[in-house]
Amino acid sequence: MKPAAFDYVVPRTVPEAVAALGDAGRKAQVLAGGQSLILEMHLQRIRPELVVDINRIAGLDRLSVEGDTLRVGALVRHSVFESAQSAPGPLGALFARAVVNIAHPPIRSRGTMVGSFAWAHPASEWCAIGTALDADIEVHGLEGKRVVAARDYFHGPYRTARRPQELITAVRFPLLGDDTGVGFIEHRRTHFCFAQVAVAAALTVRDGVIGEARIGLVNCADRPLRAGAAERALIGVEVGAPVDGHRLPDGHPFAHAGRIAATQDAAPLAEPFADVEYKRHAIAVLVGRTLCQAANDQRSRLAQPKGDHK
Numbered sequence: 001m002k003p004a005a006f007d008y009v010v011p012r013t014v015p016e017a018v019a020a021l022g023d024a025g026r027k028a029q030v031l032a033g034g035q036s037l038i039l040e041m042h043l044q045r046i047r048p049e050l051v052v053d054i055n056r057i058a059g060l061d062r063l064s065v066e067g068d069t070l071r072v073g074a075l076v077r078h079s080v081f082e083s084a085q086s087a088p089g090p091l092g093a094l095f096a097r098a099v100v101n102i103a104h105p106p107i108r109s110r111g112t113m114v115g116s117f118a119w120a121h122p123a124s125e126w127c128a129i130g131t132a133l134d135a136d137i138e139v140h141g142l143e144g145k146r147v148v149a150a151r152d153y154f155h156g157p158y159r160t161a162r163r164p165q166e167l168i169t170a171v172r173f174p175l176l177g178d179d180t181g182v183g184f185i186e187h188r189r190t191h192f193c194f195a196q197v198a199v200a201a202a203l204t205v206r207d208g209v210i211g212e213a214r215i216g217l218v219n220c221a222d223r224p225l226r227a228g229a230a231e232r233a234l235i236g237v238e239v240g241a242p243v244d245g246h247r248l249p250d251g252h253p254f255a256h257a258g259r260i261a262a263t264q265d266a267a268p269l270a271e272p273f274a275d276v277e278y279k280r281h282a283i284a285v286l287v288g289r290t291l292c293q294a295a296n297d298q299r300s301r302l303a304q305p306k307g308d309h310k
């Protein structure tokens, strides 16, 4: 199919883009990487009257460290995060582990991280990471700028706190210290499918004891989730000796956290090749494995001289 007819504008500044969106309201769509929008327009599931192409707005492609946060502008492409150096320390390592699960290189070279936050697909890797790490979303509207916390931002599949007249200019992530280890594991049917289930984890360990745990669940509900009950079960737990996530004993605290995430935190929805029972099993297994990966990452990070870790 071909898209329905639409008008097209190419603003050069954020205020120009916001003015265009404000004029057209619900009938406008922002064009960033186009990797979701163009497909939906071809299928005529989305029929905008106006497309606001933000690709010529200077500065939106900026990726910068500001104080203790990483600010990701609206035109920073997924592929930038394939290098673990894209962000300092464990945050860059977490992004690099996650990004290779997003589609394939041509899509990653056009699609944007911020576009994923705008689109809010429940299987988006970035949205679950943002939720787990307490990211902030910067939105600009006719009344100026406001900042929405990720925990308040996602309202359901493709539904967010962003108003149709607003442009997201950036997402900000808190940096992670070197006492934090990270993990990301995804399960999907074929390489180019969206995740059936994926898990992001960040464990902060001091003197062998977990001080903070952050677990993000991808496609385990109608929106990205933070596994709060599983996280609480890990606080004060000793990480102990390294363990292979594929041979995790039932009594291990990471296996226990996995079961809690699957039964108390997740609210999985059935889909054609994964019913709810299958998904709960996958969540329990993947949370356990991802926590092992994060604990091992933290050990190797401590063992390396500062600045050497990728």
Ligand SMILES: Cc1cc2nc3c(=O)[nH]c(=O)nc-3n(C[C@H](O)[C@H](O)[C@H](O)COP(=O)(O)OP(=O)(O)OC[C@H]3O[C@@H](n4cnc5c(N)ncnc54)[C@H](O)[C@@H]3O)c2cc1C
Residues within 6 Å of the ligand: 028, 029, 030, 031, 032, 033, 034, 035, 036, 037, 038, 039, 074, 101, 102, 103, 104, 107, 110, 111, 112, 113, 114, 115, 116, 118, 119, 121, 123, 124, 125, 126, 166, 167, 168, 169, 192, 193, 194, 195
């Ligand atoms: C085959 C295939 C496989 C894919 N696999 C995955 C996957 O595994 N995981 C995953 O997360 N994604 C996947 N995607 C989607 C891809 O990551 C997209 O890049 C992403 O969802 C949207 O980013 P974009 O920059 O392309 O946005 P666009 O397609 O340009 O826009 C998407 C939507 O967001 C809005 N929007 C975009 N930017 C802004 C902004 N700054 N402010 C306000 N609104 C905005 C648009 O109006 C539109 O409604 C896949 C896509 C394809 C085609």
